[in-house]
Amino acid sequence: MDRLKGVEYFKRIYELGSFTAAASEFQCSNAVISKYVRFLESWTGSKLINRNTRTISFTEEGERFYNYCVSITGQTNELLDAVAATDSLSGELVIASPVSLSIAVLGPLFIRFQKENPLLSIRLQMSDQLTDLVGSGVDVAIRGIEAPADSSLIATRLGALDRILVASPGYLRSAGVPTAIEELRSHQCLVYSLSSDANRWGFTPPCGSDEPVSVEVTGPLIADNSMILVEAAKEDLGIAMLPRAYIDAELRNGSLQQLRLDADPVPRSIYGMYSGRRYLPRRARRFIDFVKSSLEVTS
Structure with a gap:
């Protein structure tokens, strides 16, 4: 045998x-x-x-x-x-990536990488839930997070993901425009349940301070996908904290407006993560380098 x-x-x-x-x-x-x-x-x-x-x-x-x-x-x-005789990539590359991040930011990169490597097959597992990399056979998981928490994984920072506060003109007319983060306590807020600061939004420390700033928020909708929060904010349901890249069109057409408070939301980084217990194939290493260089160009 x-x-x-x-x-x-x-x-x-x-x-x-x-x-x-x-x-x-x-x-x-x-x-x-x-x-x-x-x-x-x-x-x-x-x-x-x-x-x-x-x-x-x-x-x-x-x-x-x-x-x-x-x-x-x-x-x-x-x-x-x-010992591969060619520089071409082949085989199957299994990628796990959040739904919203894939659609709004990474989708074109996945497609371009495959077109540049026509012998390569990409299997994309889109889910906002955390993935068991080893058990599901995933080569690379991509996450937009503040910092990796799982010490069993190796993480490579690929780029930045700035977040902003937004609301619709209709909501702001009826509820008023907040100017300080403490005012968020009295507003309807739309919560992304899988974020590390889901119900307690984190903000960068004010000038001259190293202390983190956060405020507890509540509201009518809690969801595990950011795109539904975009739609809810457009329908006047409340204030959302979202990556800017997800709402470029809404900011341009005025259906959502950026709120400028006395502190900015803590940004997220995009990480490529893989298990240290698995050999990382060359196609996965090349993909990580490709995404990193592509995001550096666009940032």
Whole structure:
């Protein structure tokens, strides 16, 4: 049997936590996966997986063997990259990216990168929810955040994402125009639930101070997607804190107006994130460099 294939199978069984999920990913049967596991256990002379009809768990030897699998597959892929006869990128690049950020900012970059690398296939997983990179087979996750929190991931800053406060002319006529962040407490605010400052909006410290500034906000709509907040703000529902790049058209046509208070919203950075436990393919490294250079040009 093919030992390297067995190593690849075992690695994904561990990461997915399921024989069935691994079989689905490799487009083979559960019986094939089970056969390779028995082969690996015979090869190593150790029981690697405890399994019954419902669950699987990994023995101490299985945990060590997984680390070996990570090392072997990483070294193999790195060698294949190094000896590739062409500079062309090929294979499948799996990217996880938030819906709004993809549509408003990154979509054209995804398309241009694929057109410049016609042998490459891009599988884009658009979701505002955080993604399990290893379990879902994602090569690179892109996030617009203040700072990476997951220490198990390697993060590369790709660019800036400035945020501003906006509201519709209709809302401001009826509720008044705030001029200080403390006044936001008495206004209807539209909340992006997945932000680190969802109900407590963060602002840059005033001149001469290093202390962070924040204000608690409430309002009629809490959503996990920024685009619905744009529409809600246009319909006079309240004040929204949004990346400027999401609302360029609305600011130009006057359906939304920028509010200028006594402090500016804390900006977000766009990060490319990947697991340190997985080998990063050359196509993923090139993609990260491409997005970074493209955002630097446009910023």
